[in-house]
Amino acid sequence: MKSIFRILAVGLTAVFGAAFWLAAEAYAASPEGMRLYVFSSGHLTLDKSSLQTGATGKVTVPVAFFLIKHPKGNVLFDTGNNDKVITDPTYWGPLAQMLGPDSKSTDIAIDAQLAKAGVKPSDINYVVLGHMHLDHAGNVGKFPGATIVYQRDEIVNAFWPKPGYGCCYITADFANLRNDVGANQVNRQKVIELNGDLDLFGDGSIYIHRAVSHTPGSEMVVVRLPKSGPVVLTSDVCYLMDNLQKDLLPSVSLAYDPAGMLDAYQWIKHLMSAEDADVIFAHDEETFKKHKHSPEFYE
Template sequence: MDTRFLRRLSGLACFLGLIGASIVPASAQEGPKLYVFTSGSLGGFPKAALQMGGQGTIDWVPVSFYVIKHPKGVVMFDTGNNDKTITDPDGWWGPLAKGFGLKMTKDDAIPVQLAKIGLKPDDVKYVAVGHLHLDHGGNVGQFKNATLIAQDDEFKAAWWPDVGYSVYYIPGDFAETKNMKTIRLNGDFDLFDDGTVRLMRAPGHTPGSQFMVVKLPKTGTMILTSDCVYSTENLDKNLIPPIPGTWSPTDSYKSYERIRHFRDADNAKLLIGHDAEIFKAAKKAPEFYD
């Protein structure tokens, strides 16, 4: 075969390869990134509220939420305290605002936090919540264009809570959910069908609690626990919260075991949303894990 023809053919292939690479959006070439945020804080309440038999007072507790920038869309996990508590904490949370020492400033608002990484609420494609309690589902209504993902049992628990378990559900927080696109789960879910973002059913804290497992190319596996676990101490010592912080003690213990399994099987890093030491040590947006 004519060598000049082969050289031309090879050059054409390289040219077409460069063209192909240039038309692929930069975001599609990047791997997922995980960002850690805070939606205010809590503090000055008895430790016994977070673990049965706990002694002393909890001085400061972060209220964390997370964003994953994935080539197939932006995902948010948990949404923090409702931004309305910045100006009207007692009107929105009632006696819980003082009881849990709620602190929110204008800098904690969702739009301000997301702006740190160049996003607006409308840029979020999926909002997944560990559950719909007031400090995790508080701002779901700000994401009207997103698809809300929760366990079917959690939607039911929020709208029609069992007697004695309504205290941490604020109907105004999730009033918009009936008008939103939703994925109502009955088990585990691989969001992008690629193993990078998975939701794991873990009832106990509430009927429809779930945690998220994120696999990152460099960092490895990270587990976002929401309130399936309140703290590292709770997990390591098998300490669960009292009612109404625990809907089912038996399921809570099983969910602890499930989280420990994922942690140990893949040497995963835990991001426990209310654990002060974990939050202090974590990279905060605009820094990220990749």
């Protein structure tokens, strides 16, 4: 009897060992030609206490979004501020005053940013939304031909937020995703509505991770590049490197699930130590400055 268990144990080890080995190989095999581009929709100037409880004064931050070129498709992570804000900040209503977007240059328009990487909006195959606030889903309407990837909880909250968590959604930014009344399908275009994680191309190179934290349906992406290695793109799951290092939370209205946010910080820190991952936040000026910006890229 004992020997049967031993045989079973050896067999299971062989199977799971092989599975682990295959996973490691797949990671090492992130495809040649993958590239990561870093963009910004300009800057916002706001009270630092909104990003970090207890902080004082104002802070000026970038509005980062990203393009990943992969042999199986061009993937955008977040879409920055709606371009309308460049010429008409009142599109944001009272939030324009609160967030102080710099609206000086059409160079921050998403078409102009993507052109630096040699792509047009129609070349984008997937748009992954870290969440749907105005500085992340602003330009999602410019990609009617792409598959939009988001957490179902996020779009529900974006259209009908819970009390206290309605700040920063501009319904006009994403209303076009929704089909006309009476249509059989709820969505006007192709979407992937998630309630969890997704390995986008099945090769570990673009891994979407659900993190109920900043908003009900926030998600991060780990991009595993063949030469530079892993990079965690946080969207607003974590605002600043200082927040990450000291476990500091933003203001209440920007921390839907504080415990989930601290869990997400731990997840990021684990990847930084276990995989030597780099991290790029949407709104940390110092980290942003240290990275290459489009047309330069990581591969």
